[in-house]
Amino acid sequence: xxxxxxxxxxxxxxxVAAGFYLSSRILHMRKKxxxxxxxxxxxxxxxxxxxxxxxxKEAVWIDSPFGYQLRAVFVTPHPGGPYMIFCxxxxxxxxxxxxxxxxxxxxxxxxxxxxxxRHGESGGRTTSYGYYEKEDLQAVVNELIRREGNNVSFGIHxxxxxxxTLLLYAGLVxxxxxxxxxxxxxxxxxxxxxxxxKREIKAAPHLLVHLTNWxxxxxxxxxxxxxxxxxxxxxxxxPVLFIHSEEDTYILPDMTKELYEQxxxxxxxxxxxxxxxxQSYNENPEAYAKAIDRFLNMYYQKK
Numbered sequence: 001x002x003x004x005x006x007x008x009x010x011x012x013x014x015x016v017a018a019g020f021y022l023s024s025r026i027l028h029m030r031k032k033x034x035x036x037x038x039x040x041x042x043x044x045x046x047x048x049x050x051x052x053x054x055x056x057k058e059a060v061w062i063d064s065p066f067g068y069q070l071r072a073v074f075v076t077p078h079p080g081g082p083y084m085i086f087c088x089x090x091x092x093x094x095x096x097x098x099x100x101x102x103x104x105x106x107x108x109x110x111x112x113x114x115x116x117x118r119h120g121e122s123g124g125r126t127t128s129y130g131y132y133e134k135e136d137l138q139a140v141v142n143e144l145i146r147r148e149g150n151n152v153s154f155g156i157h158x159x160x161x162x163x164x165t166l167l168l169y170a171g172l173v174x175x176x177x178x179x180x181x182x183x184x185x186x187x188x189x190x191x192x193x194x195x196x197x198k199r200e201i202k203a204a205p206h207l208l209v210h211l212t213n214w215x216x217x218x219x220x221x222x223x224x225x226x227x228x229x230x231x232x233x234x235x236x237x238x239p240v241l242f243i244h245s246e247e248d249t250y251i252l253p254d255m256t257k258e259l260y261e262q263x264x265x266x267x268x269x270x271x272x273x274x275x276x277x278x279q280s281y282n283e284n285p286e287a288y289a290k291a292i293d294r295f296l297n298m299y300y301q302k303k
Contacts, residue, residue: 019211026193026212027126027220031091031119038095044282046099055105062114062143064136068123072114072140074147077105082153082302085112085140085177087162089278090127093120099281100157103289108302109155114140116162129161129189130229131222134168141176153302157181160251160278164189164229167240167259171232179300180236181292182229183243184278187255189227195252233259239266239299243280243291250277268295 041047057075064070073094084104086097094113101111116133117124124132137156145152156177158166163185170180186192194209213224233240240263244256253271260269270291275283 018208019215022193022197022208022212023215023219026129026216029090029127032093034093034095034120037093041095041099046282047095052098060143062139064117064122064124064139066117066124066132066135068117070114070117070123070136070139071121072112072143075101075105075111075113078108078110081108081110082155082178083110083112083144083148085137085144085154085156086114087133087137087156087158087165088113088116088119089160089162090116090129091119092159095120096159097157100159103292104155104157107293107296112140112144116165126220127161128220128222129227130165130168131220131227133161133165134173137165137169138173141174153178155179155181155300157183158185159183160185164227167229167236168227168232170238170240171229171235175236175238177238179239179241179295181241181243181295182256182259183280184245184248184251185229185242185256185259186251187228187230187258188225190224192251192255193224196250199249229259230262233263236263239268239295241291241295242267242269243272243288245272245275245277245280245283247273247275248277248279266299268298 042049055075056077057073059073062070062072084101086100088094088096094115097113101113105111115122117136118127144154154177156166163182166180167182167185170177193212197208217223242256242260244253246253260267272280272284272287281288
């Protein structure tokens with residue numbers, strides 16, 4: 001009996017430790033080095049450093065409602081024109097958003113790129129995959145409106161976690177943008193974590209997911225189940241363009257298809273034939289741009 005109790009206690013301790021470890025992976029996912037991101041984008045010819053430096057812009061600090069500051073850059077080659085706000089993915093920084101911003105600068109928009117909490121130059125201790133980031137996005141929107149007035153026209157583009165963040169913002173906080181572009185979002189974070197467990201450790205036992213959820217709640221003050229763009233998207237009235245690569249195995253394209261089905265019209269979808277996760281633009285740049293043009297022609301008129 002004593003050995004049985006000892007074995008049971010050891011097993012419980014290991015399970016709790018596993019939940020703590022996985023919660024650390026979630027809350028403190030290892031980020032990419034800013035120099036690495038910059039060099040990667042330059043070498044791939046997605047970032048022309050000289051061209052970027054010549055753009056009129058202003059780096060600003062924006063107060064988060066959670067007590068830290070967000071680093072943002074307002075890029076304004078078209079005074080009085082509409083704006084696009086760009087939300088990067090987890091482990092990336094605002095530098096990764098420049099390639100998307102360039103698409104819209106060419107189409108007469110100004111741009112706002114910024115670092116999410118715990119990324120780049122911004123503050124914040126944990127990553128929450130949209131739970132806190134959606135209200136940080138609202139703070140960025142509020143700063144845009146403070147500067148340009150209530151009648152400013154703008155859209156929001158997001159990649160991966162950034163895409164989930166904008167859907168949560170639009171569906172749960174305020175549907176204030178004129179349109180949204182969601183590139184490779186997850187539809188439900190708890191389902192995404194279970195998917196990653198299956199990929200990495202070949203199992204997703206209910207108990208392990210439950211313990212991870214408990215550890216995240218204790219340490220991050222949110223539940224995995226709190227982060228569900230699928231529940232939010234049904235509330236969005238403005239147009240959404242959904243984008244995903246058919247070859248993505250990290251966040252499955254079925255998640256975007258599910259979001260598209262749940263969203264009421266107006267909406268559109270582009271499924272890229274090539275590319276791993278968050279590579280739809282990198283691998284299909286011309287088709288990506290055409291999908292954006294089609295969407296804008298259908299649903300957006302500049303004010």
